[in-house]
Amino acid sequence: MQQDILINWSPQETRAAIVENGVVQELHVERELQRGLVGNIYLGKVARVLPGMQSAFIDIGLERAAFLHVADVWQRDQGRERREEEGERAQLTPKPIEKLVFEGQTLMVQVIKDPLGSKGARLSTHISIAGRLMVHLPRDDGSIGVSQKIPLEQRDALRQRVQQLMETLPPEPGLDRPGGYIVRTNAEDAPDADLQEDMLYLRKAAARVRQAARTQPAPTLLHQDLNLMQRVLRDMVDEHTASVRIDSRTQHAALLAFGQAFMPNAVQKLALYSGERPIFDLYNIDEEVAQAMGRRVDLKSGGYLVMDQTEALTTIDVNTGGFVGTRNFDETIFKTNLEAAQAIARQLRLRNLGGIIIADFIDMQRAEHREGVLAELRKQLQRDRIKTTVGDFSQLGLLEMTRKRTRESLERMLCEPCPACQGRGTVKTPRSVAYEILREVLREARQFHPAEFRILAAPQVIDLFLDEESQHLASLSEFIGKPISLQAEGLFSQEQYDVVLM
CATH class of the missing domain: 3.40.1260.20 (Ribonuclease E, catalytic domain)
Structure with missing residues (x-):
């Protein structure tokens, strides 16, 4: 499916929209004063250790202490198994948290989840630095992982190539471990020269982080991830991307220089938008975003969805509305649910909803109809970069899903609770x-x-x-x-x- 990426830049805010077949599917917003923290590396100080929760709170210089679970603590003396999936970290059988960290300890940590609501950021000590073609794991023991999106028959050959390139690099002084790498999807057809160049860049970045950790006091920021425009070029441009258009001449030049240095294949798709209309008006993106702030989502057939986001979960109710169909009642329900499945998959991406999601489709009597709706929903969710796990229909006809959550939803980012009702949605008469x-x-x-x-x-x-x-x-x-x-x-x-x- 062909996609276009539109970037609207202003000094205070950057917005990136992913448009597929003329319809906006995702919106990413980064504000200069509220920039996301995922990927940032900090030198933190352990504030509290909670053995009962097998976790610790780490002061990294933010308003709220960040959270570190024992499963996210790197352990030198234990064996590990890598899941060959881009961005996944090694899985360990951890020791108790109280034997790994202590109060007052200085610790190098990386943010893996932004602060959400009243919760602080979530941390890991499995440090990783992302490059154009690979992800470097400075604390690893030399193992190599390959993205699951690369065909199985090509993974072993690619892993051997990277292993040979690692052996040609000179050892870094003062390090007893060479570090590991995860080969990203866009490295599938990369020549050895590009792979080696990326490895050298990542090693230099890791060395800068180590040097800063030795000289800076805790808490302090050691490494900041790329800004939204650079992440778009690094992570969102693929073979399905037709164009990346940006409406700022200055930022276009900066992004062009960045792309030529790190993502040369993506540069040819980068273009400066100089039209008279605002770039987001090309696909009515601002109107779509305004609708995404509401509870009700109308379907073309006349049915509609009602979406409610709470602290614990998100609920989606499907209704037939004014749709009466052309055949029998079962077919009317089936058609409405099929259209709802497509709309739900899009709304999850557009609103960036995460966590537990419960969908209440209209009750279907026939098993083949339920299977058809489930298959359509899973098919639509395959286009989503964020992993979503979908269960089966429960005895009550509810469908449970979980979508990985790494940052605030669009509603939480752009809105705040009503001062009159305090977020309840109702007021006393x-x-x-x-x-x-x-x-x-x-x-x-x-x-x-x-x-x-x-x-x-x-x-x-x-x-x-x-x-x-x-x-x-x-x-x-x-x-x-x-x-x-x-x-x-x-x-x-x-x-x-x-x-x-x-």
Whole structure:
């Protein structure tokens, strides 16, 4: 499937959209003051060790301490098994966390997950530095992994080539381990000269990190990952990419120089956009993003999805809406669910939803219909770079999925909880607030004896007291033996009020 990548740059924000067949599928946003941390290497200090959770909190200089689990701690004396998958780290049978780290210890760590909500960043001591063709593992023992996306019959030959190139490189002074490499997908047809050049670049980068760790105090940043535009060129451009267009002449020149040095195959697809319309207007991307902020997603057939993102999981409800179909009821449901499966796969990518996802498709009586919807969903998810595991339909007809989460969702990045409802999505009715005020006045009257009580509240609550609830207000005033005055505050939210003792 052909894809185009559009990059909209401004001094404060960079946005990259991936468009497939004229429809936006992914949006990546990086703000200069809120740049992501994944890939950054820090020299941190162990703040707390929690044996019960087999984890530790590490101070890396951020607002919240970062989290390190025992499974992400590199251990020199244990054997390891590598899963041959790009970006995966060695899997270990770990010792207890309290035998590996201690409070006050200085530790070199790398961020593998950005802070999410109230949670700090997640760390690993399996340090890796990504290059154009390979990922370097400075602490490894010389093993070589190959991306699973490279055909099986080519992996052994590629691994042998990299092994031979490693043997030709001079040993680095002061190191007892040569380090390992993971061969990336785009190295499949790379010549030996390019592979060796990438290895030398990665070794130099690792040496700079080690030198900084020896000279800098903790906590400090030792290595920062590439910016969004550079990561687009490194990670998102493949054989399906037709063009990469950017709307800034200055950034185009910088990206061109970067590409010529590290990704020469991607440079030929890089172009400067000089049209009069904003680049995102070419595919109505801003409108699509605005719709991705809402709960409802309309389907072409007349059905719709309702998506709710919570702290624990994301729920997706499928409804037929106005779609009545042309055949029988089962076919109508099946067609709606098929279209919903396509829309769900796209929305997961566009909104960057991660964690546990529960989809409630319309109940299907026939097993072949359920299998067809499941097959269509898995087919659509194959186009997603982020791994998604899909289960089978449960006895209740629910479909469970998990999608790897490494950064905030689009909604969490662009939005914040409503100050009126505090993220609940609802507010108390004016009548509920009015009755709460009456109870508060009665509570205050039992403790204090002012000359008068004054109620400050939103206009809609005051209007209720002046009309439908005037009798209850008068009865309360007579019961406590004190006058009660009203004052409307236009800046108050519907739930906000104050009872002033005069």
